[in-house]
Amino acid sequence: xxxxxxxxxxxxxxxxxxxxxxxxxxxxxxxxxxxxxxxxxxxxxxxxxxxxxxxxxxxxxxxxxxxxxxxxxxxxxxxxxxxxxxxxxxxxxxxxxxxxxxxxxxxxxxxxxxxxxxxxxxxxxxxxxxxxxxxxxxxxxxxxxxxxxxxxxxxxxxxxxxxxxxxxxxxxxxxxxxxxxxxxxxxxxxxxxxxxxxxxxxxxxxxxxxxxxxxxxxxxxxxxxxxxxxxxxxxxxxxxxxxxxxxxxxxxxxxxxxxxxxxxxxxxxxxxxxxxxxxxxxxxxxxxxxxxxxxxxxxxxxxxxxxxxxxxxxxxxxxxxxxxxxxxxxxxxxxxxxxxxxxxxxxxxxxxxxxxxxxxxxxxxxxxxxxxxxxxxxxxxxxxxxxxxxxxxxxxxxxxxxxxxxxxxxxxxxxxxxxxxxxxxxxxxxxxxxxxxxxxxxxxxxxxxxxxxxxxxxxxxxxxxxxxxxxxxxxxxxxxxxxxxxxxxxxxxxxxxxxxxxxxxxxxxxxxxxxxxxxxxxxxxxxxxxxxxxxxxxxxxxxxxxxxxxxxxxxxxxxxxxxxxxxxxxxxxxxxxxxxxxxxxxxxxxxxxxxxxxxxxxxxxxxxxxxxxxxxxxxxxxxxxxxxxxxxxxxxxxxxxxxxxxxxxxxxxxxxxxxxxxxxxxxxxxxxxxxxxxxxxxxxxxxxxxxxxxxxxxxxxxxxxxxxxxxxxxxxxxxxx
Numbered sequence: 001x002x003x004x005x006x007x008x009x010x011x012x013x014x015x016x017x018x019x020x021x022x023x024x025x026x027x028x029x030x031x032x033x034x035x036x037x038x039x040x041x042x043x044x045x046x047x048x049x050x051x052x053x054x055x056x057x058x059x060x061x062x063x064x065x066x067x068x069x070x071x072x073x074x075x076x077x078x079x080x081x082x083x084x085x086x087x088x089x090x091x092x093x094x095x096x097x098x099x100x101x102x103x104x105x106x107x108x109x110x111x112x113x114x115x116x117x118x119x120x121x122x123x124x125x126x127x128x129x130x131x132x133x134x135x136x137x138x139x140x141x142x143x144x145x146x147x148x149x150x151x152x153x154x155x156x157x158x159x160x161x162x163x164x165x166x167x168x169x170x171x172x173x174x175x176x177x178x179x180x181x182x183x184x185x186x187x188x189x190x191x192x193x194x195x196x197x198x199x200x201x202x203x204x205x206x207x208x209x210x211x212x213x214x215x216x217x218x219x220x221x222x223x224x225x226x227x228x229x230x231x232x233x234x235x236x237x238x239x240x241x242x243x244x245x246x247x248x249x250x251x252x253x254x255x256x257x258x259x260x261x262x263x264x265x266x267x268x269x270x271x272x273x274x275x276x277x278x279x280x281x282x283x284x285x286x287x288x289x290x291x292x293x294x295x296x297x298x299x300x301x302x303x304x305x306x307x308x309x310x311x312x313x314x315x316x317x318x319x320x321x322x323x324x325x326x327x328x329x330x331x332x333x334x335x336x337x338x339x340x341x342x343x344x345x346x347x348x349x350x351x352x353x354x355x356x357x358x359x360x361x362x363x364x365x366x367x368x369x370x371x372x373x374x375x376x377x378x379x380x381x382x383x384x385x386x387x388x389x390x391x392x393x394x395x396x397x398x399x400x401x402x403x404x405x406x407x408x409x410x411x412x413x414x415x416x417x418x419x420x421x422x423x424x425x426x427x428x429x430x431x432x433x434x435x436x437x438x439x440x441x442x443x444x445x446x447x448x449x450x451x452x453x454x455x456x457x458x459x460x461x462x463x464x465x466x467x468x469x470x471x472x473x474x475x476x477x478x479x480x481x482x483x484x485x486x487x488x489x490x491x492x493x494x495x496x497x498x499x500x501x502x503x504x505x506x507x508x509x510x511x512x513x514x515x516x517x518x519x520x521x522x523x524x525x526x527x528x529x530x531x532x533x534x535x536x537x538x539x540x541x542x543x544x545x546x547x548x549x550x551x552x553x554x555x556x557x558x559x560x561x562x563x564x565x566x567x568x569x570x571x572x573x574x575x576x577x578x579x580x581x582x583x584x585x586x587x588x589x590x591x592x593x594x595x596x597x598x599x600x601x602x603x604x605x606x607x608x609x610x611x612x613x614x615x616x617x618x619x620x621x622x623x624x625x626x627x628x629x630x631x632x633x634x635x636x637x638x639x640x641x642x643x644x645x646x647x648x649x650x651x652x653x654x655x656x657x658x659x660x661x662x663x664x665x666x667x668x669x670x671x672x673x674x675x676x677x678x679x680x681x682x683x684x685x686x687x688x689x690x691x692x693x694x695x696x697x698x699x700x701x702x703x704x705x706x707x708x709x710x711x712x713x714x715x716x717x718x719x720x721x
Contacts, residue, residue, distance in 0.1 A: 026299045026340055027289060027324060032333045033060045039327045041074060041309050046316055046647045048080035048097060049325065051332060057085065057095070060332065066095050073145075077169065078152040079650035081639040089142050092157060094172055105172040107157065109141060109165075144183055145199075150191035151692070152641040152648060154209075158184035164198055164207065178212050180205055186224050190250065192233040194546040199224030204238055206253060208546050215546065216253040220246070226268050230275040235292075237269040237278050245269060245280055247292060251548035257295055262288055273315040273322055274343040276458065280311075287311045287326055289340075293458040298340065303328060313337060317646025344395055345458050349494050351391045352384065357539055359383055360498070361505045380498055389451050389463060389481070396452040396460045399424065405447070407439045419445075419478075425461050429476040435469075444471045451481065496540045500552055500718050508538040510600050511556070511592075518591045527584040531567040534560040534589060536596075545716060554604055554717035556596070559709040560589045568703025575703065576628050578665055580672030586708050590676045593710065597683050607686040610715040613677070616694040617670030619662040620705035628659035634671035642667060642693040651695075666695040673710055 037053030044050070050059050052074055057066040066085065073086035076097075082104055085093050096102040142160040148169075149156070155167040164178040164187070178196075186199030195215065196207040204218040204227065222242030229236055235256070236248040245259040245266055264283035271278050277298060279289045285308055287301040306328040315322045324335040360380070362371050400421070408418030408426060410433075417431040417439060431439070439445070451464035467476045515536050522528045539555040562568040562585055569575065572585045580586050597605060605611070636654040643649070644663060653664045670693050677684060698705035 027301065027335045027337045028339060030323075030334055030336045032328070032331045034331045035062050036330070037062060038307075038329055039309065039332065042325070042327050042332060043074050043076040043083070044312065044314065044325050045076050045078055045080040046314060048076065049332065050074060050076065050083060050097065051327065057083065059097075064100060065097060066101055075146050075148060077639075077650075078148055078150060078648050079639065079641050081650040084146055084148075084155065086143055086146060089140065092143050092146065107143075107167065107172055109174070144185050145187040147187045147189055149189050149193055150648075151193070152650075154189070154193070156187055156189055156196055158187055158198060162200075164196060166196075166209075166212075176212050178207055186227050188227045188229055188236075190229045190233040190236075191231055194233060195229075195250065197227050197229070197236060199227055199238070202240075204236075210546065218248065218253055225266070228269045228271050228278070230271040231273050232275055235271070235275060237271060239266040239269050239280055241265070245278070245290065247278070251544050253548075257292060259290060259295075262290075262297070268310040268312075270310075270312045270324075272313045272337070272340065274346060276343040276346075277313075277340060279313060279324065281308050281326075284308055287324075293343075293345075293456075301326075301335075317643075341458075343458060344392075344460070345454050347395060348388060348391045348454060352387045353494055355387045355391075356380075356384055357501070359387075360501045361508065375498070375502070377498055389453060392452045392454050392460065393450065396450075399452065399460055400447045400450060400462075400465070405445065406442050407445075410436050419467070424459070425455075427462050427465070427478045427480075429467055429478055431476060435472070435474070438469050438472050438474075441471075444469055446470055494542055496542055496552060497721070500540050503718075504538045504540045504554065507600065508536070511536045511538060511596055514595050514599065515592050518588055518595065522584065522588045522591075528571050528588055529567060531564040532560060532562050532571050532585045532588065534558070534585075534592065536592065540718070541713070543715070550720055551716040552718040552720065554714040555711060556601065556714070557709070557711045558589055558593055559707065560585050561707040562704055565702040565704045568706060572703060573669060573706045575622060576624065576659075576665065578628075578659070578668035578672060579633075580669070580676055586669075586673070589708060589710070590673070590680070593677070594681050597681050597712075602683045604714050604717045605683040605687050608688060609717075610688045610690070611684065612690045612692065612713040612715070613674070614692045614694060614709075614711040614713070615670040615673045616696060616709040616711075617666040617668070617673070618696045618698065618705055618707045618709075619666040619669070620698045620701050620703065621662065622701045624660055624662065624665065626660075628665070630655055630658050630668065634668060634675050637667070637671075640667070640693070642695055644695050644697075662697045663695050666697060667693060669706070669708060670695070673708060 037058065040052045042051035050057055050065055052071055055069045055071045056064065057071055057074060059065055068087065070087050071085050072088060075084045077083065080097060082094050082096050085095055092107040093103050094105040096104055143157055144160060145158045147156050153169055155169050155172065157165045160183050162180045162183050164180060164184060165174050166176040167173060168175055180198060180200060182200040184198035184200050188197050193209055196209055198205040198207065202220050202223055204220060204224055205214060206216040208215045220238060220240050221244055222240030224238060225241055226239045227236060234250055236250055238246050243260065243264060243266055245262065246255050247257040249256045262282060266280045266282060268281045269278055276293055277289050277291055279287055282288050285303050285306055287308065288297055289299045291298040309327055311324055311326040313322060313324050322337040324337045326333050360375055403421035403423050406420050408420040410417050412433055415430055415432060416428040417436060418426050418428055420426040446468040448466045448468060450462060452460045453463045455461050462478060463481045465478050515534055519534060537557045541553045541555050543551050543553050545551050562572045573583045630653060632655045638652050638654065639650040641648060642651050651663060651667055653659060653667060659665050659668065674691055
């Protein structure tokens with residue numbers, strides 16, 4: 001039984017149906033899947049869903065996955081390949097989602113000294129606590145909570161001994177034991193792999209995942225019942241049994257917002273993928289969506305008469321569509337969440353950063369003297385403000401007409417006439433008292449040349465507009481375009497010092513020189529032609545380390561493509577090929593990487609430096625007829641986490657399986673890059689390298705779609721002054 005393939009078909013139909021309609025305001029129900037069984041819990045990935053009913057694991061349309069009858073908790077492997085099942089005092093099992101009743105691993109603890117551990121570093125009270133203490137004193141271990149890392153490479157479990165145990169997901173063998181001061185009944189891990197958050201009674205323990213040391217112990221006002229990190233790991237949501245939702249900043253671990261007026265018992269917090277909203281289940285029969293930018297309830301989904309155990313936001317990264325999954329007593333419900341307003345501030349910052357990164361680069365033919373005049377702290381400040389206004393205005397669209405402007409009160413003392421809007425803050429125009437009567441009819445007002453900004457609540461405000469009274473043809477100007485100062489700009493999370501940006505700009509020129517040298521050599525050797533086009537670029541990415549300190553990461557990107565399909569078989573991979581040494585284009589790219597990192601860029605690769613290496617392999621749509629043999633030269637992959645069109649998935653390529661799909665072929669091309677880097681780039685031998693595979697499969701046929709993209713993110717590359 002291929003459950004995953006079955007549900008993917010259902011999911012794609014659902015996503016396609018959602019994409020065909022204009023999303024209604026806020027969150028709207030789109031489709032439900034009824035069940036004959038009473039649903040007590042569920043979990044999902046982008047394309048896989050499973051739920052519990054009477055201790056049995058089912059998927060949509062009540063198709064059984066695991067028939068055990070005593071399952072208490074389930075957690076999906078984020079790739080969708082399997083689920084972790086918790087069953088009372090029994091060992092946690094990892095079960096296949098593809099094949100019914102197939103157990104893949106069992107987490108057995110083989111430590112010999114466990115039976116002797118009767119002196120625990122904590123005391124538990126209450127009936128449940130006393131039972132756990134009794135079990136622990138006998139050496140019995142009860143698993144309490146579990147979670148996966150977002151990249152699916154780590155599995156974390158807490159137990160009644162107060163331990164947090166970290167497992168790999170290759171063989172599910174323990175990698176580390178963390179001893180806490182109390183058992184954790186709730187667990188979650190930050191998507192950036194910095195932290196494990198453990199809910200231990202009226203406390204949240206934040207463990208540094210790398211060092212296994214306690215980063216922060218956060219006291220809470222009630223017993224912790226649920227937690228969730230935002231996708232960017234910047235925030236942690238915690239719900240407690242005193243009906244409170246608290247949001248913490250993960251740089252300082254201080255609360256930035258608290259909601260204690262929602263009312264009712266709160267459970268199961270879930271962040272919207274963009275981080276602007278968080279949902280909670282209220283009293284087991286409603287879903288409350290909170291807007292974190294204006295600290296208000298955005299929407300309440302009343303499910304009176306139903307039993308709701310959870311709600312969970314998720315995104316299809318390929319389309320950027322956002323959905324929410326929840327349950328009713330006898331159904332799973334998919335909600336279209338695209339009607340929620342986007343996080344405009346994040347969109348704007350991303351666009352402005354991209355524009356500033358290009359603006360700060362030295363222009364072709366620009367002298368150093370001219371560059372110094374054009375790019376300095378003062379000019380940068382002005383340019384960043386202009387870009388922010390430009391992007392905000394573009395995002396706002398024709399917001400004035402949407403918000404239905406109306407004439408408000410008149411302040412005769414200051415000769416200011418108020419113009420109000422349904423949603424935007426009002427503006428005040430300087431209007432002589434004798435001309436106020438000309439503004440009686442709202443239809444006579446025409447708004448021109450509007451400029452918008454975003455405020456702290458992620459709402460648009462007018463910074464400048466010309467208001468024409470079409471009866472008198474007089475124009476009144478509202479001008480509130482402020483000036484950022486240097487201190488305000490430097491306080492911005494996305495701020496990168498000018499000298500750092502300029503350094504990256506200069507080094508991009510050096511990188512292009514290395515590229516041209518290699519290309520010229522390969523051309524002389526008649527290995528490539530002008531049809532092989534290679535691009536290199538650098539970028540400084542601001543970030544935060546696990547201690548909350550601001551850092552500047554260095555992104556160095558390399559990619560190639562053979563633009564003429566007539567040359568692709570000679571200069572790049574042949575059809576069905578994956579051996580990197582048979583691609584002259586790929587080997588040219590590898591040579592550039594080697595020369596750069598063993599040359600000018602070696603200074604960034606000190607021993608122990610953390611480097612994230614994202615390799616994207618591509619394939620065209622030419623069908624693979626039969627099976628391409630694979631000799632295992634790049635290793636064997638079983639349920640390997642990888643990203644397809646942005647969504648985390650799993651893939652298997654072994655000697656036995658061979659290559660039968662274009663996704664497998666693209667993965668092997670990426671694996672060849674990793675193999676070359678590990679064997680040939682000496683400066684990366686002593687760094688801490690984290691590889692991430694991405695795969696792209698074109699819809700068209702042709703060798704020009706076989707290309708490689710390699711991106712190195714060197715963490716904390718520049719000193720912070």
